[in-house]
Amino acid sequence: MGFKLIDDDKLKEECGVIGVYSKEDNVVEMIYHGLYALQHRGQESAGIATSSNGTINYHKNMGLVSEVFSSEKLEKLEGNMGIGHVRYSTAEENLGINAQPLVVKYKKGSIAIAHNGSIVNGESLREILEDEGVVFQTTNDCEVMANMIARYHKDEIEKAINRVMEVFKGSYALVLMTNDKLIGVRDNQGIRPLCLGKIKDGYVLASESCALDTIGAEFVRDIEPGEMVIIDGNGIKSIFNDKWSKKRLCIFEIVYFARPDSRIDDISVYLARKEAGKILAREYPVDADIVISVPDSGTSAAIGYAEESGIPYSIGLIKNRYIGRTFIKPNQSNREQGVKIKLNVLKENIQGKRVVLVDDSIVRGTTSKRIVSMLKKAGAKEVHLRISSPSVAYPCYFGIDTPYREHLVGANKTMDEICQMVNADSLGFLSEEGLIKSTGKAEGFCLACLNGDYPMEIPREEAVLNE
């Protein structure tokens, strides 16, 4: 019984992307630092492709940005234009071949592509292409895109991409580089975020605005649903796909995935989370001594809950800042070990206290159960669990790695049953209305994982598999 990697009980974002175009300078350093800022969106592989005088060079590998890129590798990635990618991948396909950007040569030259999202009809399109004799070397949606672009690319690449957008169903924030253009695309419903920034003599596209801040780019605006921006020596222009519809941004970008210092579609992630905590305090008030969070993702909401409730905010759990790939022997006595390596109770703040514990979400419920147990062992008199989002009850098909429905505690248990399961003294999930209200918007979100209202048709086989 050997050592195994510790598994996490969190929803997993699949990727982060960045693209930089400069008229004059080498861009690799900006892309590289930008990927650091996006590392929370994917830690399994990283890659950068740059274009120098029509030649695309790239380097990608499994690992964190800091592991994949040495100074020697960076030196070799010259060019005034480039794209970068960080990736989270599910265990089954944990393969180097799937690292992005994907670089291919086709009749019109070379292109590099990187995307964040998931193509709902990717398998069907793959089959159609296979029926026409296409071979695939990876299991990436990128490879489907590259093939379709190559087929559609008769005159302008913009038209080819536009046609791809018409047949692709799903979510995709895409950055793409030809020999002389940097192109960014956001899916027709804007499920995944993508924003535009300005640098001295060029532009930046990135999954989140925190990447713009990190590299000193000025935030310009979010890319719109169905919008394609083309950046080249002539400047920047936009093309809108006919099929674009109103925005349905993945609500979990706001709830959990994005960095709190990012601004997505005019929503400050931090302020929305804090507001969610405030509303949660009104929806599920409780008489308690302190409010603590599950760091880091629950912290903003906890601060809001404390502010609204008047119960002092405190630190109850310390997160280890150095957890990378960690092994564990998966035996009986170690059941809580995975959580313990990441979190430790600050006993002094907990002992004898009635604790409000704020987390952003519950997926399987196993982690919550262990944290409640740790707090009670440390002397907490009561633990009131407050979740700053509704219960996740439906799988996501748009780029989030949700477990099958049978493992989604929200799909199978009532709030009371969950409360009992995690052994909390009380439990409250933020309401759907509360969550929407916290964003300051009235609408514009994909809430499918909460209410099953998918923004588009879902492949039947997948749906069945998950029932």
Next chain:
Amino acid sequence: MGFKLIDDDKLKEECGVIGVYSKEDNVVEMIYHGLYALQHRGQESAGIATSSNGTINYHKNMGLVSEVFSSEKLEKLEGNMGIGHVRYSTAEENLGINAQPLVVKYKKGSIAIAHNGSIVNGESLREILEDEGVVFQTTNDCEVMANMIARYHKDEIEKAINRVMEVFKGSYALVLMTNDKLIGVRDNQGIRPLCLGKIKDGYVLASESCALDTIGAEFVRDIEPGEMVIIDGNGIKSIFNDKWSKKRLCIFEIVYFARPDSRIDDISVYLARKEAGKILAREYPVDADIVISVPDSGTSAAIGYAEESGIPYSIGLIKNRYIGRTFIKPNQSNREQGVKIKLNVLKENIQGKRVVLVDDSIVRGTTSKRIVSMLKKAGAKEVHLRISSPSVAYPCYFGIDTPYREHLVGANKTMDEICQMVNADSLGFLSEEGLIKSTGKAEGFCLACLNGDYPMEIPREEAVLNE
């Protein structure tokens, strides 16, 4: 002009140690997870040595714990006893040969040694040993220790170690393993921390109690100054060195190095830091809108400052959680880039606000200056910098990597001058008395880096070099 590693403007701890003895079980997993909990004490190299039936196996290398140990490496480290080490090393000696534990064979068998600290008379002892014909393969104090133990070890190893303690001046939290014993030693003044924990059928020694929590060991007590604990099949016993004196724990363990969830010498690191923030609020009150911290080390004090002052605590800076070894092009325009990769301003919380910015310490002042600048660019109306420790004005010779005095801003500038240099609207350093008071103790600390009152004689040449 190539890529260079980003350098940090923080005091650097040199090491963390752990040792585990179990009557029955393999201990490598506990040591490995314990090193994760101590990773903040050193990120340059990591190592584990285990003893199985009188054979010591070890693996050590440059890198983080997660980089050094694969599941295959862990599988090979069998044994019911072992020690582990994480190390920070100064740039000049950034060499694999200095990774610990050091494993040597001598007339009484094999020993593995790992230590945290610095031997003030290490060079002199090295010279004495060299005069007697000793050869050295590393520049580690461990190798000096191993040589002295080998020389003194006539009958019992305890006596040999005891004699070593008599000639060693400096700080050392030491874990040492012979074929059948695990030994822990804390220097005669207890400058570096070392604590004892209990597991089912054995004991744990660790630099900080957070490592005990992580592996499920029960905290027993701190090792005393000048104490040697010997753990073997017969249980545990203690020997005190004649030369021990009253405790002089490095105050910066409390101020900055230790994890807030650790308890050192009966002081809760978190509570002390929070209390320091409270006292700081009384010593340097200011009329402001929010209190923010430089994460993560300034957070506890900021919460205290907020609580005491009544000014709401908020989050103003977001720290990137994925910074490992990061490269940067060290040119003009990039001057702030190093800080920007690590920290980003949460503009929404800052704009138009009068901000109290709490940090734990100022070393060179360069980072503070850049953070103040970032906050002002983000729209802060005022930035009042509050430091939860006095100004660092003297170099440390006991295991902390302080810059030479000429670079220590506290050694060369008045508080007003520093305030001007970092461009803050006001500045306050916690007083020495306030700092001591924050710990709840009246005495028992080494404050040499603050006041020059070294707990022992310092080598003249070093002193001169730093003047």
Next chain:
Amino acid sequence: MGFKLIDDDKLKEECGVIGVYSKEDNVVEMIYHGLYALQHRGQESAGIATSSNGTINYHKNMGLVSEVFSSEKLEKLEGNMGIGHVRYSTAEENLGINAQPLVVKYKKGSIAIAHNGSIVNGESLREILEDEGVVFQTTNDCEVMANMIARYHKDEIEKAINRVMEVFKGSYALVLMTNDKLIGVRDNQGIRPLCLGKIKDGYVLASESCALDTIGAEFVRDIEPGEMVIIDGNGIKSIFNDKWSKKRLCIFEIVYFARPDSRIDDISVYLARKEAGKILAREYPVDADIVISVPDSGTSAAIGYAEESGIPYSIGLIKNRYIGRTFIKPNQSNREQGVKIKLNVLKENIQGKRVVLVDDSIVRGTTSKRIVSMLKKAGAKEVHLRISSPSVAYPCYFGIDTPYREHLVGANKTMDEICQMVNADSLGFLSEEGLIKSTGKAEGFCLACLNGDYPMEIPREEAVLNE
């Protein structure tokens, strides 16, 4: 002025292939040992793909077989069927992405392909495919093949491969694996060798018979020009392409590439080389004291020359057996260093002697010049250079990496001029007739690099480039 890799002045074979099908056993060990036997055909990358219950696993990388495969990697390559590949690649495309086998998924399942040879119309076919929207991730002909098979594969894969054979011009010894079949193909003119062997419960395909010997397979026969053999659970069957023509085996397989213990198309490589030496002795007799060879490739011919001439065979040059990738500082004084690292003169056998030096071929002439110089420095009275093949005067388009014509000494100089250039006392190239005669066959060879009589049309642009 840094270190550079030593370059070789020899024609370079591009690849070696092997495929094994067994009804029962794991085949990876046989493929792995077979690749060792074929390592002389390519030292830049190595790869193995195995099929286990319809799943293809593979591992490939830059390096020698001994460097690419660890015991762990081998353990993971399970399956009763598999293919392997070793590759030499020209410097420009020294990229891991081009390592073979290539594994792709298409509408009929997965296939793994590895080949030795060169597709003359590969670029044109690639363009045709690109015109139809195909994207390419490598610069390998394999990828073109995979795409064409995928397009043609309507009912049986054999038909698809057959059609590919009809459009492919060039040389190719191909091994290909579907979920349940191992397929071997030899190009329509049989330019590259491929042979069939029998193991207990299955079959082996390999570039050379020495690989069969190494893994204990019994040699059955050579695959014929235009023949496709299909091996599966039902046994073995053959299909011949309509376009096959009479055999035109690359003569340099016999002269230089193949291992002397291989038998290719009923020719014992060793005996042919020895016979070539004998004929050379009759064509260019000389009065001398000893016959020596440039090891190892000239040895068989030297033995023949000695036997025929009656001049004793001796060892005059010792070859370093451990030369892998070796660096050199390419400055003036080092001009001969590259040769010296590989070869040393056995002075005792040379001094004062009139030496017949037998080598298999001359490409640029630079190495010959340096060897003659080394021998003369060592005291050779005369050096009579004898080459057991005619002068190489035309570039190869079928899988051999010849220099451009301007560097081919045979294309630009007469025999006398070459003799003068290499500073030999006399020089003799084996005649074309002599070479053919040495094989024991009257015809059946591609001699294009000797006489420009290409076995098929050559792309014009390439031809121009080389003129």
Next chain:
Amino acid sequence: MGFKLIDDDKLKEECGVIGVYSKEDNVVEMIYHGLYALQHRGQESAGIATSSNGTINYHKNMGLVSEVFSSEKLEKLEGNMGIGHVRYSTAEENLGINAQPLVVKYKKGSIAIAHNGSIVNGESLREILEDEGVVFQTTNDCEVMANMIARYHKDEIEKAINRVMEVFKGSYALVLMTNDKLIGVRDNQGIRPLCLGKIKDGYVLASESCALDTIGAEFVRDIEPGEMVIIDGNGIKSIFNDKWSKKRLCIFEIVYFARPDSRIDDISVYLARKEAGKILAREYPVDADIVISVPDSGTSAAIGYAEESGIPYSIGLIKNRYIGRTFIKPNQSNREQGVKIKLNVLKENIQGKRVVLVDDSIVRGTTSKRIVSMLKKAGAKEVHLRISSPSVAYPCYFGIDTPYREHLVGANKTMDEICQMVNADSLGFLSEEGLIKSTGKAEGFCLACLNGDYPMEIPREEAVLNE
């Protein structure tokens, strides 16, 4: 039952050394190329240390020279003086820590040491040093030497080394580098070889003269038994140890270890081997059709046997030139696989023939048995095994890794029994007199492994262990 490394049935040399001193130039390239020439003396680890302005830099690791040194590593090894080492190590101590050169700091500065040989009283000296408190980090004799030099080094290092030579029993060809001197030492009986060469502005020391040839150094002379040569800015000088005695060069340097192009103690290795073959032909004549060798070590003797007997020399076995670390599944059917990967029969030359098979030595006899079997399977009518050295019957304590006596076929079986065991039609070992005569000298060799006449006292425990 996983994959295991193939083991070899040959005596193993333990090391090769080289040292270069130049007044002006960087020497790393010469040392590096020299190590290639010495690679046959050790393939397990390689290392180079260079001295530049008093600073010693080094790099060493497990692997071949070509694997250990990249161009980057070489660039960093600056200096006008340096030493290099290649090492074979027995399986038990196959550890990176034992790679040489060993670099240590002691009271007089830094030294780097590398040696070839074995100190018979190394363990005793280690114990004496341990009794005085010395600690050891490796199991290398080098570390014992370094410690003793450090102890004896009062005024001049030459005196210290001289004293070391007085207490060291055993064989050692040593190169040693201080801040300003390159020193070479050959043991008092000259068991291991060491020679001196001249370069433009300096000198070279090397285990074998082939290394001098490779780097373009002129052979000057062999270092004498008990001689120490000191090379520095003042030129070269020699000191002789009082205890030196007449030369007793290891005869197996001539028989097997050295490269045939080397000259050791005025003996041409090639000519001696060839002469041994001639004498063997007179001692054990046989009526046969061809003489073949086990390549490469048996080839020189086979040529001699052929010349003397008049039976034509031919090639019967082809050796794979690319065998590095190779794995095998050690099961029944694979028993011959290890040999087959390395050697293949040239059937055409063997079939129906009466074969004289010449090898240099027999150790366990297992390889000979398998080769005879391979030849007979290939159709050899008779196989007459001729060994160009007497039977190895005693273990070596001077740097050769012989198996324990129980496995030495020569220690336990008569010639007839061995003949039967290996299934040869006849067997002949060269006589001891014949072997000595082949060298052209009347005496001056250590023949202990042949006749048990050790050149010095052997540690009793070792002797017992081997009886």
